[in-house]
Amino acid sequence: MQAKKIKFLLKREIEMIEKVIERNYGAKIDLSRVAVAKTSVDKLWLLSKQIKSFDLLKLKINVLGLYFGRLKLEKIRLSIEGCQLVGKYARRNFVILSKDEAEGFAKGYDVGVEKAVDCEEGNFVLVKCGNNLLGTGKFYKNRVKNLTPRSRRITPF
């Protein structure tokens, strides 16, 4: 990640992202308390505001801030942490899993859902189990295709 390729978003660009989130997940979230940066392939990162005013060009940056998600046209694929920030306010495009399915999801399996709330076929959905927000999947025929990164999955004993 080169500092030159990191673009800090303007207020109106951040508001546009908030609107994409609201449209997709029915969640009104306020990103004004953090700085938002975009890197190549529309990846979004959340950062403390102080990082924005830090002289990043002098550093050989590997990564910065918290990976929030990736814009895909009018949709947004949220990271697990992005899902945890947005999920508690979500009113649509989220699924609820049973405890067994949740464990299967954390292991990387595609799972059937216990309840789907206003889910669009083929769109990204947030995955919940009780109060746990497990990440993002893609919704097909009452099932969730797992999008959890391999490195993050729980590996069997």
Added chain:
Amino acid sequence: MKKILPRLIEKGWKLERIPWWKTGYRVDAKTEVLTKTLEYYLGYYYIQEAASMIPPLVLDPKQNEIILDMCAAPGSKTTQIAEMMGNRGVIVANDNNLKRLKALRANLQKLGVMNCVVTYTDARDFWKSGLKFDKILLDVPCSGSGSIVTSWRIMNEWSVRIIKRMSRFQKSLLVAATRCLSKDGILVYSTCSMEPEENEENVDFAVRKLGLEVEKFKIKNLKCREGMLEWDKKYDKSVTNAVRIFPHDNLTEGFFVCKLRK
């Protein structure tokens, strides 16, 4: 903490609070078990050696400060610093090992850290950036002899030659860190080694050659011992302000921590 503790207790885990840090708990279970839970997957807890929670406490980071963690991977201390700063200010977490950087990135992400910039630079060259920091944590690579209590492998690899080489390398890191420190800034030097060559000798070097001052510190409920004043040669008197943590005193690995001011 209120939400996660009952869940872990429900699993049958025995949790015992670490006396010197409010969010640290000792768990009597194997690492393989601890890393296979939904709570771990969600980043609700992080596993680390109890003694490695001490250097960030000595650093005492404040919100809005600019902090450099010079040898940061895999990130246990960086994540603790971020927690102490309430995800504000700036932490620059540096390492020059790509494999370990990957672990650092994953841990920062899992624990929701937003105030961190991860850099890939040889720490000895970091001063070339020209940036100055309020506080620096220099948890240097070391022989790891303090970890013998948990890993016997260290004993098999121990040699005087390695210690001498490490000591030279650590001095070069101290020089680089001092260059990056702003005036009146704080540098916390730590190792998980018990060897005076990697500890008191390097602090003595920092005092005599780099002009740093050793500050006394105290951590509530942690039993510490003074730094040694002599080993092969006599060290500066202020070296006694550094702290040795012996495994049998607090049931941790052995550790050495020193707080230096520019």
